Structures are given as structure tokens and as C-alpha cells.
Amino acid sequence: MNRATQKSFARAAIAASAVALVLSIGLGAPVALADEAEAKALFKGMSDYLGAQKTIAFDYDTNLEFVTTDQQKLALASSGAVTLSRPDKIRATRTGGFAEVEMVFDGKTLTLHRKDDNLFAQAEAPGSIDNLIDTLRDKYHRPVPGADLLTSNVYEQLMPLVVDTKDLGSGVIGGVECNHIAFRTEEVDWQIWIAVGDRPYPCRLTITSKLVAGFPQYTAQISAWKAGGEVAADDFSFKNQTDAKKVEPSDLPNMDELPDEFTPGAVK
Template identity: 65%
Template structure:
């Protein structure tokens, strides 16, 4: 399809719609809906914490902004299988990496499938401890780790200063409650929670408001299963034939932001 410029009429119409949406957002009664939004988030948190077994598939989009202010989106997909309190397997495949991570309550194993390299390190403890260690010690945060912890509400709410209930939204045919939050540390986040007896997070969006271009991370969750319906988990790790062991810090492109996009 050949590119063509927008006409003045189309630009004016787009501006009108944008201003209307901005005015609507500004007029939304944040405090009036605050309690209901918090109650919905707490119900999701309690539901998530009560599930001893969880499995789902996901798609992510990680936006980066270049020094020339061009916004680019890096897409990946993967799977999560989790057995509380201390076992999880995560896969992620994108344009730059094909990674598998396994944790059995004692040892974290990470495999870069394309490079046929793996790393192992002792991280005894729960999934909560692992998520904290991945973020704070190894600087390789787990996708949407906060909502996988045993008390998501307690992880998400400490810095929140503004809460909005934006009503309903539909994601892949699932009707969801749409909530928006602002924090005092430069992060906006939104979450869409499935309505009904299984209030799982269908979509989670985090926006960095203090970074030029407002880069954004989105995770869409699909094929959600919990309890006896969850996929059976295998949390043992065996390195493939010919795989070479490296330090975790030396494994290339195991984070969602590949090395080619590092700041230079």
C-alpha cells in the first residue's frame, strides 16, 4: 500500500477526537471510583494468591525510545507454569531471543536455546524471593512479576496516588474491569481484570512518565488456567546436548531488552 499524507480535514478530525478524549479523561471522577477500583484489584489479588497452580500464555510489547525520539516496539510471546509456593517455568520467544527459565525452589536455571548456552545459580526460597532476586540482584525482571507474587495488591499499591475505575473493556472476547493508577515515582499503570468467578489479569500496561517519549510495557495474558485445569508443570532442568554453561550475567539476550538496544 502506498503511503499518503493525511488531509487537513482528517488532521482536524483527529485533533477534535483527541481533545474530546483528553477532556473526558480530565473530567473522570477519580476519587468517586477509588474504593471500587481498589476492591476490584484486591479481589484479583486474593484470587491469584489462592491459586496453587496457574498456567497461561502471554504476548508482550516493550516500547523503547531512541535518542532521535523514535518509538519502537519489541514483541515477544511465551508461557508461564507456576506451582506455589516455589516452582515456576517461563518461556519467552522474540525476534532476538528464545529463552527458558526454570526454578525448582532451590536452583534457577536459564537456557538460551538459540545460542545453546545455559546458566544455573542457587536462589533457595519462594517464587516471591525469586522475583525479587531477578529484579534487584540479577537485573533480569520476570515479565509482570508483581502480579505473580503471593500478594499482588501489596506489591502494586504502595506508591499509588491516583486511582480510576474506567468501566468495562473487552479483550479477546473477555469482558474486563479496566482500572488505571498513577504513582508518585513516575509510573502509570493500567490493568484489565476478567469479570466473573475467575478475576485474572487479562492485560497489564506500565508506562514510564519520567522517561522521554513515555515508553510502555504491555503484557496480554491468554489461555488462562488455574487449579486442576492448569497445565501440568515439569520443574526439572536438563541442559541440552552440547550446551555450554556460562555465568548468568554472561548469557546474551535473555532480558526482554536485547543488547542491540543498549544505551550507547
């Protein structure tokens, strides 16, 4: 690119930034469109709906944004699918640029399968999906972002930590009208968009950390929502169709969406 072209691009970028700034000043910051009680009632309605579903299946796309120690902002994208049968069965897959993974739980045995390395590990973890989420986080240090939305009572799981609630009105996600609610805790800010109507499922979840430099942000957008009889049957057993090698859970490579070669900003 020659110098004249570079200057042209620079002027265009500055102009675009100026327009964005003017629009943001003109529009002002978002304000709460309803009181806190109504916002919490919307979230409680979603929680009750999710907890009442015996079977659920959906696809999702994630975006993990973070700022590196050299102050470069990056974003990593992944896609996957989840099928669960309450109280104690789940299958989840995720494919990204650095890992292709599968998690299967049949109520007794948890299987973690890293497909790109053709390795898998298993552990006995009898109990509910709620217990499994706690086990992954506390025992195996493999927390699943947004996994609290899969618990049997999302409201009781998340609301005790909330210190501020805002109803931001409505939005549209994938063509679906949604109620938009924002919550704050001491450690994270998070937003959720909930489908309007008699199926108030989560359409998008955004979590922003306040304790890490650069405020890394995780977003999961949900599509192809199914519940009840719409969900295809699944026996939730692990099928080793690729002759994967079994290893100990501690020997399984990193399955996170943020690979080891990326270093986020320091914890505040």
C-alpha cells in the same frame, strides 16, 4: 512512489489525524466511573483470587514501545507462556525477534536458558517465587516486567507505592469483559484490565515509565488462562535437550526484550 502519490498519502494521513483529533475532542478525556475505594476493592479481589490458586498457567503477548535518542518511536513484540505451582516452582518462556529464553525454578535451583545461543546458567536460590522475583531483580539485575502479578499477595506488593487510583469502567480484551483500573506511582503509571466474574485474572497490564524520555511503555496481554486442575502437570526440572553449554550467570548474554543495539531515550 511518485510525487503525486506521495502528496495523496500525505493528505490522507492529515485527514485521518484530523478525524482522530475531532473524535478525541468530542469524547473528552476518560473520567473515573467509580470511587477510589471500589477500584482498590476490584484490585484486591484479583489479588486474593491469584494468591488462592495453587497452580496457574497462561500464554502472553508483550509489546515494548520506546523512543530512541534520535526521536524514533519503535515497538518490539514477543510471546511466551508461564506455568507456576505455589509456593516455589515456575517455568516461563519468551520468544521474540532478538532472544528465545526459558527460566525454570524448582524451588532450589534457578536455570536461565538462552536458546538462540544454546547457553544456560544456574544459581542456587532456595525459597518461594516471591523470593525468586526479588533475587532476579536485586542480585542478578534481571527484573521480569509484570512479575509482581505472580507474587502471593499482589495487593500488598504494589498498593503501598500508589499515589492515585482511577476506575475507568469496563473494556473487552480478547473477547473477555474486564474491569479497567489505572494507578499512578512516583515513577510509573500502570493500568490493568481484570476479568469480570468469579475468575478475576489479569487480562492486560500496561506499564508506562515517567522517568525516561519518550515514556517507554510495556504491555502484556494474557490469554489461555488456566488454574487448578486445568493446569497440566510439570516437574519444573531443567532438561538440557539441546546439549547447551553451561556458563556463569554473569557470562549469559542479554536476555531482555530490549536488545543492546537499541538505545532508548535518556533517563530524566
